Amino acid sequence: MSVLFALLISFDVANARGPGLPNVMVLATGGTIAGSGASSTTVVGYTAATVGIETLLNAVPELKTVANVKGEQVFQIASENMNNDYWLKLAKRVNTLLAQDDVDGIVITHGTDTIEETSYFLDLVVKSKKPVVVVGAMRPSTAISADGPINLFNAVILAGSDEAVGKGVLVALNDQINAARDVTKNNTSTADTFRTPELGFLGYMQGNKPYFYRQSTRRHTADSEFDVSSLDVLPQVDIVYGYANMNRVAIDAFVAAGAKGIVHAGVGDGSLARPAVEPALDEARKKGVVIVRSSRVGNGIVARNGEAKDDEHDFVVSDTLNPQKARILLMLALTKTTDTKEIQRMFFTY
Ligand code: DAS
Numbered sequence: 418m419s420v421l422f423a424l425l426i427s428f429d430v431a432n433a434r435g436p437g438l439p440n441v442m443v444l445a446t447g448g449t450i451a452g453s454g455a456s457s458t459t460v461v462g463y464t465a466a467t468v469g470i471e472t473l474l475n476a477v478p479e480l481k482t483v484a485n486v487k488g489e490q491v492f493q494i495a496s497e498n499m500n501n502d503y504w505l506k507l508a509k510r511v512n513t514l515l516a517q518d519d520v521d522g523i524v525i526t527h528g529t530d531t532i533e534e535t536s537y538f539l540d541l542v543v544k545s546k547k548p549v550v551v552v553g554a555m556r557p558s559t560a561i562s563a564d565g566p567i568n569l570f571n572a573v574i575l576a577g578s579d580e581a582v583g584k585g586v587l588v589a590l591n592d593q594i595n596a597a598r599d600v601t602k603n604n605t606s607t608a609d610t611f612r613t614p615e616l617g618f619l620g621y622m623q624g625n626k627p628y629f630y631r632q633s634t635r636r637h638t639a640d641s642e643f644d645v646s647s648l649d650v651l652p653q654v655d656i657v658y659g660y661a662n663m664n665r666v667a668i669d670a671f672v673a674a675g676a677k678g679i680v681h682a683g684v685g686d687g688s689l690a691r692p693a694v695e696p697a698l699d700e701a702r703k704k705g706v707v708i709v710r711s712s713r714v715g716n717g718i719v720a721r722n723g724e725a726k727d728d729e730h731d732f733v734v735s736d737t738l739n740p741q742k743a744r745i746l747l748m749l750a751l752t753k754t755t756d757t758k759e760i761q762r763m764f765f766t767y
Pocket of ligand 1: 447448449450465494495496497527528529530531553554555
């Protein structure tokens, strides 16, 4: 090999990696972080998913000081419109990139409405220990004190950090680091909306550095048994919400529409209303629909054989997963089995 050719190769590699900086891919999907409003004081009533990835990255030139950043617009939506097709496209792209030696971590910019769902889905299907950080904003990019730029800056630092390796998918906004499994949106509009109510943050971003104080005890990412690489569709799983005076109409409708699983977001400890709801779920179960008892309460363990005789009904309990996350785990579980004992193991594992 000529000396010139060898020099060209070494320059290219050095240029690709930068002087010791991590290589971080930023995958954009839309949301408020990419939103724009009529004026700098418009913080509600703006339009999400209008600003492209290059504009987002150019708005934070400081990114170049902490990582070699490349951007890609995977899709551009307000995240209330998220669906399984987008999830499969995003998950496959993430896994392809993480398998590359020249990618050290990934940031996903995302709408805040379903960040907690996308991040948990990825937590279960990403096949790497490399950091994946999902980030959003509560104020549009055009607003005074827009939180997107600082959130993006922190997310890129976190995704390029050694500390985040092996921690599972992370959600980082407002200087706080949450685990994908437990984080949920707690306020419709404030910048500190993302919380893990009782189990707590994993840590903080402070002074351009991550500080971790705990990590999830549940299986995720590289240790997960779920693989969507060969899937183009996911089983239909729906949620019915529990409330006083509830009837069975929604359950019967989901069964008639072909749901393979139903998550019941029950009152209290996942309680089932009688005589309306419990018989409807029993009939659904007898037709092969897998039933998971969750709770609308938001915290605590839904105890097996507590408010319902799950062994007799052949129901599954969600452990501490809220209904929207229980739906995701049940959907992925159904890609592997309909055995309720196996599915219950999965809910006690992930
Ligand atoms: N509609 C919201 C969404 O895209 C805007 C946001 O908060 O990101 O999730």
